[in-house]
Amino acid sequence: MAINLLQDRGTPLESQRFTWKELVQKPISKLDDDAFTRVRIILMNGVELDSLRIKQVLLRMNRALRTPIAQLMRVEQHQATLINWLIGADHSPIETTIAYEQAAIEITASVAQLEPDTYLAQGYRFALLEDFDHLYRYSALLDRLEGKDANNITQGHTDIVPARPTAMHHRAPEHELLQPYAPSAALATKLHALTLTGGEYQTHDYYMNIGPLLTDPLARQLYAEIASIEAQHITHYGSMINPDESLMEKMLLQEACEVWNYAACAEQESNSRIKALWERFVDYELGHLQVVMELFKQHERRDPAEVLGDGSLPPGVMFESHREYLREEIDAETNLRKDGTAFVSEDREGATSIAYRQQMNKDGSPSTTVSATYRWAPGTELARVVTPKAA
């Protein structure tokens, strides 16, 4: 049955409980589960962490709402834990990185096609081609450092080829911003921007944490370089969000965003145990939304329908391979650049970005070095050079 954000009450907040054992469940199988199960786990961890982030800001800025915000955050902390702990420890940090980039690529490709605002859709496609190139650079690192094939993680759903070169992603901050959506924008537009901002935040934070854990100097440089670009992407997507929304309105949208994403996960999940988890969390988020809608009415004296419309959910993210779409986009838009908030051709790129990039790449480009002459091959690039029966 279709979910209605205004009418479906979900699980009451006071009934949302966990145990430590429940928080730390058996992880998914790296080898047997579908790659999109892992993609959904990565997505929802990012969405939950961003919800916590927004609420921590609100907590510091709103005396009257401190208690309900703290109560909501307690549950969300545990939701995020349960989800993130589903990733098994047999993923090396670089393999998990491959999974993060695949999640970024396939989710953004879906969002770019769902987005009704043509300018913002362009914004999704723009950063999408950058995450796509990151997958290629990290695949080269995985191959050359660990001797592993990134396709064991992507499972053939996502191409491993270059797009807009990572060395070209470095832009001056003033050219990173986009025009925000209008207050009257479609609910879908708002949910898309929140989802991608949360996703990029998570990716950035992950790279910032694991980059220093690697010993290889080039690997450390590559994580430093791409973490910087993910920080740009947080700004890129974050600047899509209307800065004039009230904090309460942002919280309301965040809860709707969580329902919307969990619903898409539940609908498409192939692992029955994980599907049950997504369904449970759809109900938890509907319960959170109920709490926030009440607070919105009490404190803002506004009707949640002003923000959520008739309560119906826009079409959800499609967790599937977008190979053909991506190939077309790579052909068409790899050469796009930014000038202020506009997307421009290569020759019209903002001058300060070029200067900034020259400075950062002055002593060499880690992403270029790590992937020099790299071409993905099944079973790693060494498989291409071995002579059969050579031993």
Add this chain to the structure above:
Amino acid sequence: MDKIGERIAFERSGTRLYDALIVKYHAALELDPDALPHELPADLEGDLSVSGSPDEILARIRAEELAHFGLLCDAMTQLGGDPTAQTPCADIIAVASSGLMQVLNDPRTTLAQCLNAMLTAELTDNAGWELLISLAEEEEQTDLAASFLQALEQERQHLAVVRGWLAAIVSDQPHPAVV
């Protein structure tokens, strides 16, 4: 086939480990050319005789690791498997050996520390080939068992080289630049 998948993964990452060891050796040479022997000990272990410059020997071992990878890919294909698949044992051996990659690629580790890590790799490698040979014999895959035995002979030499070189560096007037 799971065990062949494991050895495919190990030989492939072993090739990368020797890439890193070669870099480490050259870095140690640059730091202090007199700290390292120009020739490896001629008779390392009983009847296993290896001679030549460390450079040549490292390049040879690296090439043999790569060739073993090719041999195993062939064997997997011959048995109807996919040599590019990550089998359960391949996944686990990668977890087990992840520390080796970290040691070899750390610019702060010494050549002796890296050889110590490679000793772990080669001991595991030798035992892995022995097991694979016995499994092939059990399955009456005599041709495979014979080709695996050739690889094991080379692996025994790799082990002897690493063990002998490590012993020479740490016990014979240890030099601070490489120990």
